[in-house]
Amino acid sequence: MKQEFTVTVYTENQIGLLNRIAIMFSRRKINIESLNTSPSEIEGIHRFTIVINELEEVVKKLVRQIEKQVEVLKAYYNTNDEIVWQELALYKVPTDVIAEKVKVERLLREYGARAVVIRKDYTVFETTGQREEINKLITVLEPYGLIEFVRSARVAIIKASKGFHDKLKEFEKKEPSEEVIENEYLGQGDQVFTM
Amino acid sequence: MSTIEKAPAKGKTEKKPAVQSISGSVAVLEAFLAEGVSTIFGYPGGAIMPIYDALYDYQEKLRHILVRHEQGGIHAAQGYARSSGEVGVVFATSGPGATNLVTGLADAMIDSTPLVCVTGQVFAHLLGTDAFQETDVINITTPVTKWNYQVTDATEIPAVMAKAFYIARSGRPGPVLIDITKNAQLQKFDYEGYTKCDHVRSYRPAPIVRKEYITEAAKLINEAERPFVIFGQGVILGKAEKEFKAFIEKAGIPAAWTIMGLSALPSDHPLNVGMLGMHGNYGPNVLTNECDVLIAIGMRFDDRVTGRLDKYAKQAKVIHLDIDPAEVDKNVKTAVPVWGDCKETLPLLTALVEQKVYPSWLQKFKDMMKQEEEACIIPELNPTTEQMTMGEVIKVLNELTGGDAVIVTDVGQHQMVACRYAKFTQSKSNITSGGLGTMGYALPAAIGAKVGAPNRQVVAIIGDGGFQMTIQELGTIMQSEIDVKILILNNQFLGMVRQWQQLFHDKRYSFVDIASPDFVQVAKGYNIPGKSISKREELKKALTEMLNTKGAYLLEVMVGKENNVFPMVPQGCSVAEIRLK
Numbered sequence A: 001m002k003q004e005f006t007v008t009v010y011t012e013n014q015i016g017l018l019n020r021i022a023i024m025f026s027r028r029k030i031n032i033e034s035l036n037t038s039p040s041e042i043e044g045i046h047r048f049t050i051v052i053n054e055l056e057e058v059v060k061k062l063v064r065q066i067e068k069q070v071e072v073l074k075a076y077y078n079t080n081d082e083i084v085w086q087e088l089a090l091y092k093v094p095t096d097v098i099a100e101k102v103k104v105e106r107l108l109r110e111y112g113a114r115a116v117v118i119r120k121d122y123t124v125f126e127t128t129g130q131r132e133e134i135n136k137l138i139t140v141l142e143p144y145g146l147i148e149f150v151r152s153a154r155v156a157i158i159k160a161s162k163g164f165h166d167k168l169k170e171f172e173k174k175e176p177s178e179e180v181i182e183n184e185y186l187g188q189g190d191q192v193f194t195m
Numbered sequence B: 001m002s003t004i005e006k007a008p009a010k011g012k013t014e015k016k017p018a019v020q021s022i023s024g025s026v027a028v029l030e031a032f033l034a035e036g037v038s039t040i041f042g043y044p045g046g047a048i049m050p051i052y053d054a055l056y057d058y059q060e061k062l063r064h065i066l067v068r069h070e071q072g073g074i075h076a077a078q079g080y081a082r083s084s085g086e087v088g089v090v091f092a093t094s095g096p097g098a099t100n101l102v103t104g105l106a107d108a109m110i111d112s113t114p115l116v117c118v119t120g121q122v123f124a125h126l127l128g129t130d131a132f133q134e135t136d137v138i139n140i141t142t143p144v145t146k147w148n149y150q151v152t153d154a155t156e157i158p159a160v161m162a163k164a165f166y167i168a169r170s171g172r173p174g175p176v177l178i179d180i181t182k183n184a185q186l187q188k189f190d191y192e193g194y195t196k197c198d199h200v201r202s203y204r205p206a207p208i209v210r211k212e213y214i215t216e217a218a219k220l221i222n223e224a225e226r227p228f229v230i231f232g233q234g235v236i237l238g239k240a241e242k243e244f245k246a247f248i249e250k251a252g253i254p255a256a257w258t259i260m261g262l263s264a265l266p267s268d269h270p271l272n273v274g275m276l277g278m279h280g281n282y283g284p285n286v287l288t289n290e291c292d293v294l295i296a297i298g299m300r301f302d303d304r305v306t307g308r309l310d311k312y313a314k315q316a317k318v319i320h321l322d323i324d325p326a327e328v329d330k331n332v333k334t335a336v337p338v339w340g341d342c343k344e345t346l347p348l349l350t351a352l353v354e355q356k357v358y359p360s361w362l363q364k365f366k367d368m369m370k371q372e373e374e375a376c377i378i379p380e381l382n383p384t385t386e387q388m389t390m391g392e393v394i395k396v397l398n399e400l401t402g403g404d405a406v407i408v409t410d411v412g413q414h415q416m417v418a419c420r421y422a423k424f425t426q427s428k429s430n431i432t433s434g435g436l437g438t439m440g441y442a443l444p445a446a447i448g449a450k451v452g453a454p455n456r457q458v459v460a461i462i463g464d465g466g467f468q469m470t471i472q473e474l475g476t477i478m479q480s481e482i483d484v485k486i487l488i489l490n491n492q493f494l495g496m497v498r499q500w501q502q503l504f505h506d507k508r509y510s511f512v513d514i515a516s517p518d519f520v521q522v523a524k525g526y527n528i529p530g531k532s533i534s535k536r537e538e539l540k541k542a543l544t545e546m547l548n549t550k551g552a553y554l555l556e557v558m559v560g561k562e563n564n565v566f567p568m569v570p571q572g573c574s575v576a577e578i579r580l581k
Helices: A017-026 A057-069 A095-102 A101-109 A131-144 A165-170 A186-191 B025-036 B046-058 B071-082 B104-108 B135-144 B154-170 B182-186 B211-223 B241-252 B282-288 B342-352 B360-380 B390-401 B413-420 B443-454 B471-481 B495-504 B517-526 B538-548
Strands: A003-011 A032-039 A047-055 A072-080 A083-094 A113-117 A122-129 A148-150 A155-158 B019-024 B039-042 B063-066 B088-092 B117-119 B147-151 B176-183 B188-191 B226-229 B255-257 B272-275 B295-299 B319-321 B334-341 B405-410 B430-432 B459-465 B484-490 B530-533 B553-558
Touching: A017 A032, A017 A047, A017 A057, A017 A095, A017 B135, A017 B255, A032 B553, A047 A057, A047 B117, A057 A072, A072 A155, A072 B039, A083 A095, A083 A131, A083 B282, A095 B226, A101 A131, A101 A165, A101 A186, A101 B154, A101 B430, A113 B176, A122 A131, A131 A148, A131 B117, B019 B025, B025 B046, B025 B188, B025 B241, B039 B071, B046 B117, B046 B182, B063 B182, B063 B443, B063 B471, B063 B553, B071 B088, B071 B104, B071 B117, B071 B443, B071 B471, B088 B182, B104 B117, B104 B135, B104 B176, B117 B154, B135 B147, B135 B176, B147 B154, B154 B182, B154 B188, B176 B182, B176 B517, B211 B319, B211 B334, B211 B342, B226 B241, B226 B282, B226 B405, B241 B342, B272 B360, B282 B360, B319 B342, B334 B342, B360 B390, B360 B405, B360 B459, B390 B459, B390 B484, B405 B413, B405 B443, B413 B430, B413 B459, B413 B484, B430 B495, B443 B459, B443 B471, B443 B484, B484 B538, B517 B538, B517 B553, B530 B538, B538 B553
Parallel strands: B039 B063, B039 B088, B088 B117, B117 B176, B147 B176, B226 B255, B226 B295, B255 B272, B295 B319, B319 B334, B405 B430, B405 B459, B459 B484, B484 B553, B530 B553
Antiparallel strands: A003 A047, A003 A072, A032 A047, A083 A122, A083 A148, A083 A155, A113 A122, B019 B188
């Protein structure tokens, strides 16, 4: 049976790597439900957190093939009960509704929302939590004129993981992470004549 | 033409004085020399002109073979890599030059062929502007390269080239593409010499060998009553032919090959029981489903080898030796995975297995070969039909070459027939597009194969369809005086598709009737001598003439129009359901 898996990938920080990893999924016609890239506990090493719905059989093979990519140090997959995860959401609502309707205030307290910005015309609230909790608040806020909503990708910590430091020792310490060289010439087109 | 003067890349330490200042283009060529490259297959164009300009001064050290199409260039580099065991090197320009490489990259990726392709790219400041001949080659080639990288700054070139060669040839080999913007090719920088790469932090070329699995595997083998070895190109890529032979000889186990593994074990070896897969031999296919221990070495259980997976070797305990951990359990569930380079793991396994023979088990293979001979092989090799068969051409070729030639095949019926019947005495002698099945592969690959193995006879066996896909490379053969023998087996059809249409589509021959030009005349236009024959009596003489002619030669042999390749495992059937007719 298909179920939700969180794939965690430790990588070098290289241009084009996001594509290399993303096509591992699209090649098999697997939809990525959520994707987050962030630094990891180790400087210079990036961490992808990818959520998909798939069969364990498929995920297992997929993770091995991701790990095979040159710039990937290690990839793991976990079910939801093996991880601690959070998502963050922002909600923009008209301030007058908040001020006038006591019910809304109560709802926000109930769902643990915090005000990030309060302006005359609108207020931005933030909640963190799992998807179901975040989604519930949308449904509740909609009748009160929810102007804008956005939810982040999942970030997840693997419960059983001792971190990547030990693994990295296996990958040898003698080389620091490569520095990303970005294209410095992009803004300089006017200064040169080319064929 | 001017370029941007640029400061040293940020984060780099200040250079020591009195180092040589060279251009990025020269750095590419210096990298080739340091990596032992002797030949480049390529085609120039706007965005790679600085590299070609630098090459002008390196003509004595680096041989450049001008191909007629970039696809021909990359297939030639593949042929070179396969016959020599070295990395093949390709130059192409940006845009169409680079996109023409894609088929070859995909072919090299699936057949694990080590390549380094250098493509020119538009100036860095033009990236993303839809400049003339700009294409996003990095993203186009990502799924078909082991690694790729875009260079916009010449200072990166020595380290990137070193990494490219290291990645291409180490572990499970594969194609690497380096895209270099024109400004980086022109840019001068302080060159501090070339250091070969032997380590990339995030990359494990080979997994650590786990001794406990080797012990377990040896135990299974020693307890087996009907063990069966199936092997692939891993044996050749690992340069482990000797180790492989020592293993099967000590363990006494019959061994069958995938078409990529062909020639790793001499054809006449008593334990060589033949070919696996869709058009493989009868015994190896049927007995895959009767063995008790299946030892897979450097092969990846392609669907053309396994047939229907849920009926494949279910009774057997599978031991899988592979350098790529992602291959283990990918298609076939493994009882014991032996991760690692088989050059390293095979001797460890050989040490632990008992010296044995399995006469009655081996006899089973022989008995089934008898059945196959009567049903398929004799009619193919000694036909009573008026028209010639592909098999008899290969048989006479074997007699004349003694199995010492490098045989390069294209894709289709002639490929299956050649793989089934060609004899080999030494490794790296069978060059074919196995995984991708690229028609048009053989002619350019044969060019590369000859350059990679100049002292060997190279025969390209090609169908009338595939030959017309890359026929332009006759120009390369002419100009660079490449001594390849071109043997066209002409059945005036796209034969393999026709066979399937006959067997599975009620003989509805949909667009398989292909017309051909006068191939001998075409070759003549390229100054290549040739002949076309259609009578059996002429065959031996014509093949002899072909082989004895100095330089290239084209021989067209007209064969039966509607001959089929048998045995055959029909798609969706198990290997045990292989049909003899």
